[in-house]
Amino acid sequence: MPISTGTVTEGVEPGLPPPPLQVFSTRFARRRFFDVAARHAVTAGGVIIIGAILAILFVIVAEVYPLLRPAAVKPLPPVAANFGAHVLAIDTDEYRALAVVVAENGVHVVSLVGGAPVRKLELPALGQAKVTAVSAPGYRPLALGLSDGRVLPLGVSFSGARQASGRQVEANVRALDPLVMDPVGQPIRRLAYVAHEGGSVAAATVSPKQVLVVRVAEETSLLGATTREETRRVLDVPSTGEVSTLAIDSRGDHLYIGTTTGELAHAVLRAKELRLAPAKGGAKTTITVLGFLIGDRTLVVGDQSGGVATWQLLPGAEGEPELVPIHAFPTHHAAVVTFSASRRHKGFWTGDGAGELRLDYATTGETLLRIPSTTESATAIAYSPKSDGLVAVGAGGRLLQWDIDCPHPEVSLRALFGKLWYEGYDRPAYVWQSTGGSDDFEAKLSLTPLLFGTLKGTFYALLVAVPIALASALYASQFMHPRLKAMIKPTVEIMAALPSVVLGFLAGLWLAPTIERIVPGIIVSPVVTSALVLMAAGGWRALPEGWRSRLTPGTEVFLLIPVVIGGLWLSFACGHWIDRALLGGDYRVWLREILGVTYDQRNSIVVGLAMGFAVVPVIFTIAEDSLSNVPPHLTAGSLALGATRWQTAVRVVLPSASPGIFSAIMIGFGRAVGETMIVLMATGNTPVTSWSIFNGFRALSANIAVELPEAPQGGTLFRVLFVAALLLFVMTFAVNTAAELVRLRLRERYRAL
Numbered sequence: 001m002p003i004s005t006g007t008v009t010e011g012v013e014p015g016l017p018p019p020p021l022q023v024f025s026t027r028f029a030r031r032r033f034f035d036v037a038a039r040h041a042v043t044a045g046g047v048i049i050i051g052a053i054l055a056i057l058f059v060i061v062a063e064v065y066p067l068l069r070p071a072a073v074k075p076l077p078p079v080a081a082n083f084g085a086h087v088l089a090i091d092t093d094e095y096r097a098l099a100v101v102v103a104e105n106g107v108h109v110v111s112l113v114g115g116a117p118v119r120k121l122e123l124p125a126l127g128q129a130k131v132t133a134v135s136a137p138g139y140r141p142l143a144l145g146l147s148d149g150r151v152l153p154l155g156v157s158f159s160g161a162r163q164a165s166g167r168q169v170e171a172n173v174r175a176l177d178p179l180v181m182d183p184v185g186q187p188i189r190r191l192a193y194v195a196h197e198g199g200s201v202a203a204a205t206v207s208p209k210q211v212l213v214v215r216v217a218e219e220t221s222l223l224g225a226t227t228r229e230e231t232r233r234v235l236d237v238p239s240t241g242e243v244s245t246l247a248i249d250s251r252g253d254h255l256y257i258g259t260t261t262g263e264l265a266h267a268v269l270r271a272k273e274l275r276l277a278p279a280k281g282g283a284k285t286t287i288t289v290l291g292f293l294i295g296d297r298t299l300v301v302g303d304q305s306g307g308v309a310t311w312q313l314l315p316g317a318e319g320e321p322e323l324v325p326i327h328a329f330p331t332h333h334a335a336v337v338t339f340s341a342s343r344r345h346k347g348f349w350t351g352d353g354a355g356e357l358r359l360d361y362a363t364t365g366e367t368l369l370r371i372p373s374t375t376e377s378a379t380a381i382a383y384s385p386k387s388d389g390l391v392a393v394g395a396g397g398r399l400l401q402w403d404i405d406c407p408h409p410e411v412s413l414r415a416l417f418g419k420l421w422y423e424g425y426d427r428p429a430y431v432w433q434s435t436g437g438s439d440d441f442e443a444k445l446s447l448t449p450l451l452f453g454t455l456k457g458t459f460y461a462l463l464v465a466v467p468i469a470l471a472s473a474l475y476a477s478q479f480m481h482p483r484l485k486a487m488i489k490p491t492v493e494i495m496a497a498l499p500s501v502v503l504g505f506l507a508g509l510w511l512a513p514t515i516e517r518i519v520p521g522i523i524v525s526p527v528v529t530s531a532l533v534l535m536a537a538g539g540w541r542a543l544p545e546g547w548r549s550r551l552t553p554g555t556e557v558f559l560l561i562p563v564v565i566g567g568l569w570l571s572f573a574c575g576h577w578i579d580r581a582l583l584g585g586d587y588r589v590w591l592r593e594i595l596g597v598t599y600d601q602r603n604s605i606v607v608g609l610a611m612g613f614a615v616v617p618v619i620f621t622i623a624e625d626s627l628s629n630v631p632p633h634l635t636a637g638s639l640a641l642g643a644t645r646w647q648t649a650v651r652v653v654l655p656s657a658s659p660g661i662f663s664a665i666m667i668g669f670g671r672a673v674g675e676t677m678i679v680l681m682a683t684g685n686t687p688v689t690s691w692s693i694f695n696g697f698r699a700l701s702a703n704i705a706v707e708l709p710e711a712p713q714g715g716t717l718f719r720v721l722f723v724a725a726l727l728l729f730v731m732t733f734a735v736n737t738a739a740e741l742v743r744l745r746l747r748e749r750y751r752a753l
Contacts, residue, residue, distance in 0.1 A: 145188030302336030521575025626660025
């Protein structure tokens with residue numbers, strides 16, 4: 001009879017296998033639940049982070065996109081009008097409700113929206129004279145040259161009020177005291193007029209080669225009495241051609257004369273003796289238009305062949321002012337006959353005899369808009385005060401209108417990243433200067449100095465941080481005693497928690513003045529300290545083995561601390577001696593006079609040390625982890641084959657950990673690129689493009705922090721700052737992507753080890 005050794009379970013027939021054991025543990029279920037929940041939470045966190053980054057990118061792109069939209073023009077229905085004579089000039093209010101039109105038979109006012117009939121203004125001072133010339137309207141005072149040799153200045157203003165029926169605008173035109181330019185009474189051919197604080201200046205021609213200049217000086221005493229002094233001069237133009245057009249700057253200092261032979265002359269009006277600079281030019285064709293842009297520093301010249309160019313008055317080789325051509329714009333298909341400048345920026349409209357109108361921007365030298373010559377030829381144009389519309393008088397007397405959509409004319413790729421010739425500069429340059437003290441300020445929005453400053457600060461920070469961090473990581477992972485490493489590594493990691501605003505505060509208020517006193521010592525310290533360290537190492541090797549064995553391996557660093565301190569002290573002493581003996585006692589004067597370098601107290605040395613201190617913990621931690629995680633069998637095999645610990649560290653461990661080390665350097669690079677407070681507080685925030693360690697700079701991040709709170713929302717500066725943010729975003733993304741690709745390549749290369 002067989003003997004059964006199994007255990008019979010109750011309820012199970014003998015000879016059948018027992019059912020599978022079902023184990024249900026509450027602890028296991030809870031652990032599994034938390035694992036699944038943690039996995040989903042980590043996944044959701046990653047998705048949220050990616051979504052947040054994409055949302056930030058979307059916001060930045062949305063703010064930048066309006067800068068990329070091209071300017072647009074929209075025609076409006078024309079207004080029929082009949083002025084009964086040839087139109088010479090036109091001006092309009094900021095709402096483009098009314099237009100003041102100057103024709104040969106007088107001054108007219110016409111509505112641009114209601115189609116009201118033309119209303120001719122009664123100007124008693126005009127008398128029976130006809131208008132034969134007119135000065136530039138717009139932001140310049142309007143003056144009429146008359147057929148009897150007089151100049152009649154006009155005060156033109158617009159007043160508006162909102163009523164139930166809509167906005168009501170009225171034109172206020174009043175005649176001022178006339179000037180008698182020609183006592184004989186010959187008709188005024190060409191006219192330029194300007195009224196400034198303390199008087200006015202008028203220049204006119206009644207003959208082909210002479211310019212009459214009349215300056216009126218008014219002075220009001222404390223008792224209210226006004227004295228008026230009138231000065232007359234006659235200027236003979238040394239040109240083979242006749243005077244074709246005139247222009248005077250708003251200060252009444254300089255007179256510009258265009259001739260029929262394409263020569264451009266310049267006269268200094270405030271000189272005791274009226275001086276006329278030699279006539280210059282190049283087109284050899286009649287100059288038909290002269291006009292100033294807002295600020296009266298840039299002169300626009302149009303000629304008979306359709307050429308349009310901008311000129312500026314700059315100091316010449318001998319100190320005398322000299323007219324210099326700046327930009328030449330695309331040529332019109334016919335002679336330039338009309339001109340109107342913006343009252344908000346450096347843009348201007350020109351029109352030719354064939355009816356084509358163009359909007360050019362003087363700072364960038366680019367053409368922004370073109371209205372083709374399918375329209376009738378315009379005899380006068382007016383750029384609206386808000387620079388959002390254009391009004392022109394057609395050859396048939398009709399008033400033509402356009403809506404202009406060009407909110408950011410200052411911005412282009414060339415303006416953001418190229419060299420531009422700005423007003424008052426003697427050559428093209430990279431300049432960032434977003435604001436000025438007057439309304440006629442020319443915005444300078446080049447991001448190149450800021451990008452350069454970002455890379456400069458990063459370079460000097462990494463120049464300090466990378467050697468220190470990598471050498472420390474190599475020593476800590478391969479040579480330092482484990483107990484000492486257990487204290488040093490957390491301490492270095494805690495350094496990364498120091499707020500950058502604290503480091504910037506210390507760098508700006510304490511480190512910068514301290515460094516200023518010991519710059520020569522800092523420059524020689526790497527050589528002196530390294531020499532002392534090598535001497536100390538040689539002396540240590542020369543000691544008997546018994547003496548060296550008394551020191552616990554991995555704690556030799558304590559012997560180097562006094563050596564390094566002594567090296568720094570000796571460096572500063574040598575620097576002080578060098579300053580007195582070789583640099584005349586003040587290295588800053590020597591730098592300025594001998595090398596032409598200016599020393600700024602908050603400079604790249606300060607930033608390199610302060611920001612390098614902030615970057616060291618990041619690079620050290622990641623690099624040390626990479627070096628410590630090299631498989632032990634590699635180091636053991638190297639040591640077993642007879643290599644020293646130093647040879648093993650340099651030739652085996654360092655190459656194997658190179659992917660992680662490279663990632664550490666790239667993360668440190670990203671940390672330095674995005675640093676704001678240290679750069680903001682430790683530099684002079686001067687946007688200059690110089691690699692000198694003695695000069696400051698301005699970084700993209702610091703510039704955003706400084707200027708964004710003051711930038712009008714939706715304005716050009718506001719959006720350009722978002723372009724800077726987009727640049728930082730792209731730079732960080734590109735660096736991280738490149739770092740990951742290089743890391744993977746290095747990992748594949750050393751995987752065989």
